[in-house]
Amino acid sequence: MAYHILVVDNDPLQCRSAQITLEKMLFYKVTTLNSGKAAIDLLTSEEGKKINLLLLDLAMPGVSGMEVLRAVKPVRPELPVIIYTAHGDVEVAVKALKEGAVDFVEKKDGPERLQVSIDNVLRLKRLEGEVSRLKRAREGQVMFSDIIGVSPAIEETKKLAARAAKSNIPVLISGASGVGKELFARAIHGSSERTGGAFIAVNCGAIPDNLVESVLFGHEKGAFTGAVEKTIGKFREANGGTLFLDEVGELKPDIQVKLLRALQQSEIEPVGAGKPVKVDVRIISATNRDLKFEIGEGNFREDLYYRLNVFPLNVPSLKDRGVQDVEMLLEHFCRTIAITEGKKITGITPKAREMLTLHPWPGNIRQLENAIYRAAVLSDGEYLDLRDFAYILAMPEAGKLAAIPAASGEAGRGFCTLALLDGTQHFKSLAQLEGDIIREALDFYDWHISQVAKKLGVGRSTLYRKMAEYNIKEPGQRKAEARMGS
Ligand SMILES: Nc1ncnc2c1ncn2[C@@H]1O[C@H](COP(=O)(O)OP(=O)(O)OP(=O)(O)O)[C@@H](O)[C@H]1O
Ligand SMILES: [Mg+2]
Structure with a gap:
């Protein structure tokens, strides 16, 4: 992310x-400013919040650097200040550091020294950011600023979610697997007025059918065989807070009825209690199923759907979010995993980075996080390299990683997308590969049969024979056949 540095020096040439x-x-x-007063004005204004680092001369006429430091620190305690001055005396340096500056650089020491100082400060800031993020995450408190990404797709989702956080409106979060549905649910809770209350997550698909009712609504002691203790259930655990019903599409019809009643009446009936109990919970649910489709199939109640889906929120897949988001996430997970695993990893080599940004990530952010985690745990180096991601290269969907730009003279062609492994993570047979190669080549050369035959080194008739053998049909032909219902 772009850092914005403010340089304050009374000498415009120095600035x-x-x-x-x-x-x-x-x-x-x-940005440069030539007076201490102007610096204070900017840094204490709304506009000044964009400044991430202050490079401050000490000896200035009027308001001195030290005065700037004292005026700004209480307002922007987190802003790193580097003293950058021609007057390098130790006493002043120590004083400035005591007042909250993070480093002291003499102008005569040259640009390299300045660069080292700035690098260190920014690295420290990032670490501090990460540590507080981890701390909040451990305490279960997530903010929208914890959701990494700047693509229009994710920004729009954050904006909508922030709006939902302002009220108690039931939110139904949809999105492919691993896109961050639960993270969004936590951020909505964390930014809502219920943030002081509990955030309780229930994975509806993971509870055995016969226990769902008691897990959600609780039960009395002895309510059924095995109910040796009374339990309060997730609804009451979430009282005053938020209940996150993950994979809500997995609930069976009998539970759907009970859930609907709980939502309509804000009360639940614990198993074996015989009377209802009032609850005050905000419901956020999530699904990666198409619930509309499930309604059509008779698997999900329409009335419950409308109760849950008052505010729909779709979290975009990584492939719809652009390369910059992928890069930010890679950097983010490198940092967090380096901290949690105590590794000295500081980044990813350009080659590996290129490969990772080209990867389609069907398992989205969870898969990307796991990839970095696995690579980091196995690596002893400072940078994660291609070989640390070998298993990703071996995945069937890693086709794009062949990523061989078209040969010269064939400009405008895309990438070759051939995978060597099948869905079970084993090598395909030679026959399968031959079929794949032919399909790939046909697409690659826009179905110019003579060109494909020539490039693959076979005659046209052999190519036609093999196409028949592997049931390879031109897209137009496939469509026509589908229309005719053949
Ligand atoms: N934008 C993001 N920034 C940082 N971390 C993210 C982001 N989105 C997701 N994550 C992380 O990725 C992982 C998967 O996210 P999460 O569990 O919220 O996804 P999900 O959509 O609920 O997945 P599933 O479909 O598997 O239930 C989590 O560790 C989460 O913290
Ligand atoms: Mg989830």
Whole structure:
């Protein structure tokens, strides 16, 4: 993410030279100001919140650097300040550090020293950010700012979710597997007025059918065989907070009726209690099934669907979010996993990064997180490299990773997308591969049969024979056959 640095120096020439140096070596956005007063005005304003780092001269006429430091610290305690001055005396340095500056750099030490200082500060900031994020996550508190990504698709989802967080409206979160449905549910809870209450997640698909009712609504002691203790159930655990019904599409019809009643009347009936109990819970549910379809199939109650789906929220798949989001997530997981696993990993090599950004990630963010986790645990180096991701390269969907740009003279062609492994993670047979190669080549050369035959080194008639053998049909032909119902 772009860092915005403010340089404050009464000498405009010094400002300009610092700006040129910084923009050249760090590609950061730099703003300069020539007086302490202007710096205080900016940093204490709304606009000033965009500044991520302050490079501050000490000896300035009027408001001095030290005064700027004192005025800004209470308002922006988290803003790192590096003292950058021509007057390098230790006493002043120590004083500035005591007042909250993070480093002291003398102008005469040159740009490299400045770069090291800035790098260190920003690295420290990122670590601090990560640590507080992890701490909040451990305490179960998630904010929208914890949801990584800047693509229009994810920004729009965050905006909608933030709106939902302002009220108690029931939200139904949909999206493919591993896209972050639960994270969104937690962020809605974390940003709502119920954040002080509990966030209780129930995976409706993971509870044995005969226990669902008691898990959700609780039971009295002795209500059924094996009910040796009274339990309060998830609804009452979530009282005053949020109940997250994950995989809600898995609930059986009899439970759907009871859930509907609980939602309509804000009361539940614990198994064996004989009388209802009032509850105050906010419901967020999630599914990766198409519930509309399930209604049509008679598997899901329409009235319950409308109770749950008052505010629909679709979390986009990673493939619809763009390369920048993937890169941000890679960086994010490298940092967090390095911290939690105590590894010295600081990044990913460009080759591996390229491969990872090309990967289609059918399992979305969960799969990406696991990939980094696995690579990080196995690696001893500072950078994760291609070989740390060998198993990803071996996946069937990793076709794109062949990623061989079209040969010269064949400009405009895409990538070759051939996978060597089948769905069971074993090598395909030679016959299967031959069929795949022919299919791939036909697509690659837009079904120019003579060209495909020539490139594959077989005659046209052999190619036609093999196409028949592997049941390979031109897309137009397939469609026509489908229309005719053959
Ligand atoms: N935008 C994001 N930024 C950071 N981490 C994310 C993001 N989205 C998801 N994650 C992380 O990815 C993992 C999977 O997310 P989550 O469990 O919320 O997905 P899900 O859609 O509920 O998955 P499933 O369909 O498997 O239930 C979690 O560890 C989550 O913290
Ligand atoms: Mg989930």
